[in-house]
Amino acid sequence: MSRVYTWDGSFELLSGETMLEGLERQGYVVEYQCRAGYCGSCRTPLVDGQVEYLIEPLAYINPDEVLPCCCRPAPEARVDVEVLTNNRNHSDEANSEAWDESLVKLF
């Protein structure tokens, strides 16, 4: 079993599921582009634990980062990841307002 811990909870990955697919299934929003370890868009901080890559990623990552699009927590290990946004408890309208607020803070 592979368990993913985030700042607000944890969940088990399904068989054959990548960490990115599991995060999406749980309602997290993680930025991505290629979903194949090439672009680095899904780069996510690894707080604790280890992962194993299903394919050898080409994107550069720091030792404390992972590419959830092509990895799973190592067997019998648990990892903590931080994600960019969590929309699990919001309606689409609330999400839109949250994104608007985020954009306002940027400018």
Ligand code: FES
């Ligand atoms: S989405 Fe491109 S490396 Fe993960």
